[in-house]
Amino acid sequence: MFGVSDIPKFFLAFFLVLPVISFLHEAGHVFFAWLMGGKNIKVTVGSGDVVFRLGMLEVRQYYFWYGQCTFDNLRYNHRLANVLIFAGGSLFNAVSAVAVVYLIESGRLESGMLTYQFTYFSLYYIFFALLPMPYPDGNHSDGKIILDWVRNKGQAAEKTYCVQWNEEDAQWQVLDHNQNLVEEFADETQALEKAHEVARRNRPSRLLSSEGGQEKEVANYPRVPL
Structure with a gap:
């Protein structure tokens, strides 16, 4: 049951763990976009005014909320390439969560609140990223875009x-x-x-x-x- 003593843990998860998970998610998109020859790759973490830019990374004022990856001119702009790019975020989240569990099980990492929150919210992130649904702002979840490409609707949407x-x-x-x-x-x-x-x-x-x-x-x- 959630109590007063859990409030600091909630803020720790919201302001520290979730941004890390979000960054790993975007890193997955970036990796496969780069692998498929994408140019002008840019990662935005957070929303609001820009706090700083470092190479392709842009961090905004509300760094704990929202994230996206943009890129142009894919060299391999076909179905499999797009499926890998949009699945890449969840794949990186899954691999990082499994890695943390493995390190705990093998005794190389101590189990604690941060590791629990990391694995829990990684699975949470994966679920909602892959759930095939449209968003109110006109964007689609990664899962919806992947499904469209599998059904050969991705190219038709261009x-x-x-x-x-x-x-x-x-x-x-x-x-x-x-x-x-x-x-x-x-x-x-x-x-x-x-x-x-x-x-x-x-x-x-x-x-x-x-x-x-x-x-x-x-x-x-x-x-x-x-």
Whole structure:
């Protein structure tokens, strides 16, 4: 039963153990995103104003709540790659929890409140990460995204944006996934900048460049693992 003496333990778990578990979770996403050739990898721990940045890591004011990993331009942007990336967070949580249990069982680590909270909240984190459900803000759980990829719905969810040259108007056109005109530019660089902005904002997406009937992928922007 929860009593007054358990309150300090609760705060210890909330402000110390949970952020560590969250960081390990994001590290799992990062590892597989890097393995699949992802670029511009960035990890955000917490929410609110930015406290500091260190390389790819960004720590925010409320460091104990929320976390996400962003990356662009996967070299291997296929079903298995995406399943591994989104399962990576829970996999790292599971491996770290099993490692702690093994160290305790082998007598190399002393069992205590911190080890109990670490293993307990790791399993808690894994459960809710893999539970296939949509979130109110429009994001999806890792489990929901994994399920979509297993069902071959992941690729179908991608929006394709295109920059192409229009001979009649002598303009570079930015087209959305429905081939509707977003904006026209005389300069190709400006058109690409606008297309990158739109595609990045509407993940998951791909950006193509088309000229003379030839299409090539310029960038891809996968979903953001939480």
